[in-house]
Amino acid sequence: MNRYYAASTQRANHHCDYCQAPELIFNFPFEVEHIIPLSQQGENDQANLALACRSCNLRKGTRISGIVPGSNTEVSFFHPRQDKWSEHFQVDTQSGKIIGITSLGKVTIEYLEMNSASQMAARQLWIRLSLFP
Template sequence: MNPFYTLVADRAFHRCEYCHAPELVFNFPFEVEHIIPLYRGGANAEFNLALACRSCNLRKGTRISGLDPESNREVSLFHPRQDLWDDHFQVDSDSGKLVAKTPIGRVAIAYLEMNSQAQVTARQLWIRLGLFP
């Protein structure tokens, strides 16, 4: 296990720092990922680490930005140490979908596929169980 896991997981309240999935419902710990990848000059230090579910971590990969689906402009990807989740996302409790409030939110939802059918179905269940948001 990553030596920073306890620190990063506790700081994130055991939620994916991108999609906010609750780690509690998975049968394995979430991953500690580099917000800015090492090869892009990111540090292997707590300020550059985030807790990520497998889905978000795989889709994020080495990405730090993407094209906003509305403006077609390059926008930074959501940065858990610099951006506040509630500033960029809201939850539609009826549908289980995440709704972007900003270009950063749109890029994260699009590139991390936060509203994939599997994510939405799981989120609907978590909402009914009182585990989300």
């Protein structure tokens, strides 16, 4: 297990720093990932680490930005150590959809595919169980 796992889970309250999925409902630990990848001069310290569910971590990969849907503008992804989640995202509690309220939120949702049908269905259940967000 990653040596930063305990500190990362405590800081993230056992939720994915990106999509806010609750680690409790998975039968394996979430991953500690580099917000800025080491390959892009990111540091291997707590200020550059995030707790990520498998889905967000795989989809993010080594990317740190993307093109905003419907534009030609490149925007950085949500940075869990620098950005406040509630300033960039909202949740429709009926549908389970995460809504980007800024360009940063929209591009992060798009590239991490946070609103797949299965994720929204799961989120609806988590909301009913008071596990989300």
